Amino acid sequence: MAFKILSGCWTILLILGCHHLAPIAGSSVNVGQHNIDQILESSELVLLNFYTDWCPFSIRLAPIFEEAARQINNTFWESGRVTIGKVNCDKEESVALKFEIIKYPTLKILRNGLVVNSEYRGQRSVQAFYQFVAQELADPIKEFRTLEELHDINDDTGLLVGYFREKNSMEYDNFRKVANFLKKECQFLAGFGEVTEGLRPDGQNLIIFRADSTLSSHREYYSEYSGNLSSFDDLMAWTDDKCIQLVREITFNNAEEITEEGLPFVMLFYDKNNLQHVQEFKTVVETKLSNSSLVNYLTADGQLFQYPLMHLGKSVADLPVIAIDSFRHMYVFPRYEDIHKPGVLQAFIDSLFNGKLHHQLHYGPEPSTAVWENDTSKADTVPAVVPESQFKQLLPSPHRYTLLNRTRDEL
Incomplete structure (x- = not known):
């Protein structure tokens, strides 16, 4: 009997301990100076609601945002995929200044620790937030399995094509992270294994850029990435320069x-x-x-x-x-x-x-x-x-x- 009571106590303590270490399923995370770096380093996607308790628009958004967080966390529960957070700008002024907040509520999007150029400006409803996160977590890279598929690509926007030996590699993971960040500015395609042989140097991977058809500078119409594919920062800088147009x-x-x-x-x-x-x-x-x-x-x-x-x-x-x-x-x-x-x-x-x-x-x-x-x-x-x-x-x-x-x- 005593063993059963102790066992039950340990179960309760374990449950309480788990809830102490992680946000309760269905809630957004309170984000501040004490935990923001850890959150950004550990989450692929972060959606942050910058709010104040006195702003009427923030007050209306609060229950909607919490319910959206609950549904998103229930679906995308895998560790490190997504964090839905909120920043009280009156209490966390340094964080608000860091993110250049000039209106409430502001909904910032971060991918792999970097702030995405565009904010969330869509409908403020549970369904809209859920659909947005689902779309953001979808794979932005289209895989081609035949060379003929490359000829059918729309040429009205910039195109990045990766020729990889295999998908399970750091170099492809960096390509995927860059694609997540710049998918609105460029198209991203990738091929693996045999279909890419002859299109890349032996034993190596290759990434090329093709500009959109309205770009006048033909010198920049086609270019190959010659930097370090193992460096996310280098690849990100090169791709950003190619995809972001004047x-x-x-x-x-x-x-x-x-x-x-x-x-x-x-x-x-x-x-x-x-x-x-x-x-x-x-x-x-x-x-x-x-x-x-x-x-x-x-x-x-x-x-x-x-x-x-x-x-x-x-x-x-x-x-x-x-x-x-x-x-x-x-x-x-x-x-x-x-x-x-x-x-x-x-x-x-x-x-x-x-x-x-x-x-x-x-x-x-x-x-x-x-x-x-x-x-x-x-x-x-x-x-x-x-x-x-x-x-x-x-x-x-x-x-x-x-x-x-x-x-x-x-x-």
């Missing part, structure tokens, strides 16, 4: 994310039935323009963004149209054809930073602005149409977030 496509799905970066837009509104203008714009940006750290170069489907066009005094019939949106005003580039004249588009962008466009807003257009081309002064009229910014309306909404009175530049 010119991005803006849509309603990513507009909030891009506007929150706080950089003025230099935008091409294009006709989706004529993508030649997209390639021309990318060519000019890649080969002729600077300011890449001061502005965001973007392309936008003119049909999708007719409303901003209307405020520029333009319509779909006027495409292509180039404009700057400074988040205060929009400035239209006078003639699209002038992008082929050296220095003209660069001078237009420079006029945003040297005050000429702002001066025009208050005092009207100057008679002309000198633009230098091959040491010859050319006159180009500064545009006079200066409507208010339309894309500032796509910034994070006060109807969805509690916005802090600071920017990331101040952090």
Whole structure:
């Protein structure tokens, strides 16, 4: 009898001990300075909810997030796969500052310890969180088993192809980690064993990059990774450089994310039935323009963004149209054809930073602005149409977030 009682006590102590060592199944983890490094090092995927107890949007989200955590933990219970965590920003100010939190709630995504460029901005429901995590944990790499499959790949985005001797290797594991991080920017394919023989050096693995079909620089269209495949950091840096393009496509799905970066837009509104203008714009940006750290170069489907066009005094019939949106005003580039004249588009962008466009807003257009081309002064009229910014309306909404009175530049 005594043995049974002691046995029962040990069972209870073991259960309590297990719950002490790990979060109770179905709960999110309280994350702070004391445990964040350990969590990031031990979890493949981390979803962090940065909140405060006084934010009404955080309060509404709390029970939804907890139930989502319960369902996610019940399904993806394997150790190290996913951690659903929450950070009380009033109590963990240093963590909030580290992650540059400027609104509540903010839902950050981390893969293998690195912060993913995009936050979770989807629907705040149990089902949406669950589906998001399931999609994030899905294998981002498509395996090819015949060479014919490589010919059927869509060429409208960058492509990374890995030719491996076997799947069970550190080099492939690094490739998979990189793919998880950059799967929205590039496609990832891999082949193993016999199908890759003759496509890689004997006894070695090989990773190649093929740029999307609209990239103008053919010198960079195809390249092979020559670094250390056993180094995740090296492979990540190389792949990031290949996949992250200077010119991005803006849509309603990513507009909030891009506007929150706080950089003025230099935008091409294009006709989706004529993508030649997209390639021309990318060519000019890649080969002729600077300011890449001061502005965001973007392309936008003119049909999708007719409303901003209307405020520029333009319509779909006027495409292509180039404009700057400074988040205060929009400035239209006078003639699209002038992008082929050296220095003209660069001078237009420079006029945003040297005050000429702002001066025009208050005092009207100057008679002309000198633009230098091959040491010859050319006159180009500064545009006079200066409507208010339309894309500032796509910034994070006060109807969805509690916005802090600071920017990331101040952090």
